[in-house]
Amino acid sequence: MAKSLHIAMFVSIVLFFTSYQISSQEIDQYSQEVPEDVKISPASDFDIYVESPDEPPSKEADSPAMEYGRKFGHHYTDKELAFFKVCFQKLNSSHCGDDLFKNMVDDGKPVLLAECCGELLKIGKYCYLGMAQFILSSYEFRNIVSKAIPKSKQTWSDCVRVIENQNSVWQFDRL
Numbered sequence: 001m002a003k004s005l006h007i008a009m010f011v012s013i014v015l016f017f018t019s020y021q022i023s024s025q026e027i028d029q030y031s032q033e034v035p036e037d038v039k040i041s042p043a044s045d046f047d048i049y050v051e052s053p054d055e056p057p058s059k060e061a062d063s064p065a066m067e068y069g070r071k072f073g074h075h076y077t078d079k080e081l082a083f084f085k086v087c088f089q090k091l092n093s094s095h096c097g098d099d100l101f102k103n104m105v106d107d108g109k110p111v112l113l114a115e116c117c118g119e120l121l122k123i124g125k126y127c128y129l130g131m132a133q134f135i136l137s138s139y140e141f142r143n144i145v146s147k148a149i150p151k152s153k154q155t156w157s158d159c160v161r162v163i164e165n166q167n168s169v170w171q172f173d174r175l
Contacts, residue, residue, distance in 0.1 A: 076134075084134050087127040094119045104132055104152045105144060114166055117159030125156060 076084070091097040096116035103112060112120070120128060132152035136145045 080130075083127070084131060087123065087131045090123050090127065091131065094123070096120070100128075100155070101135075103155050104136070104148045105141065112155065112159060112162075114162050117162045120156070120159045121163055128156060129153065 091100065094100075094116075096112070096119045099112060099116055100120060129152060132149065135141070136148050136152075141148065
């Protein structure tokens with residue numbers, strides 16, 4: 001009985017001192033660190049509002065995707081953006097545009113018809129690879145860009161090979 005009483009007193013003393021330290025803890029409002037005992041549970045729309053009674057309400061912070069979207073394309077010159085616009089028009093006029101895009105972002109072995117490879121070569125290497133770089137630099141593709149860029153280069157090389165083989169067969173048939 002005495003032993004359990006000592007344990008109960010020890011626990012209550014420990015609880016008293018730890019609660020005193022927590023309640024008397026000063027929080028630096030300018031610190032970027034979040035105290036360990038602070039738990040943030042996001043609302044249904046995942047917006048987190050933290051307001052201090054001394055400060056007026058501030059405007060909402062943008063998500064990383066929104067901030068990235070605003071900066072998207074700012075490192076390109078007007079001349080480069082005009083070039084990409086022409087490239088997009090060429091690709092959109094092609095019935096193979098969707099296949100070329102899927103080929104870049106999908107897993108698995110690239111499957112392109114010789115006809116689509118011919119259209120890809122008409123679009124041009126710098127146009128196609130520049131467009132791939134431009135598209136894949138958007139926030140949506142940040143997780144696959146490291147695989148998709150090399151895949152687009154491989155698609156270009158494969159199409160060059162397909163067209164060269166097709167042309168050599170065509171020239172051989174003419175003899």
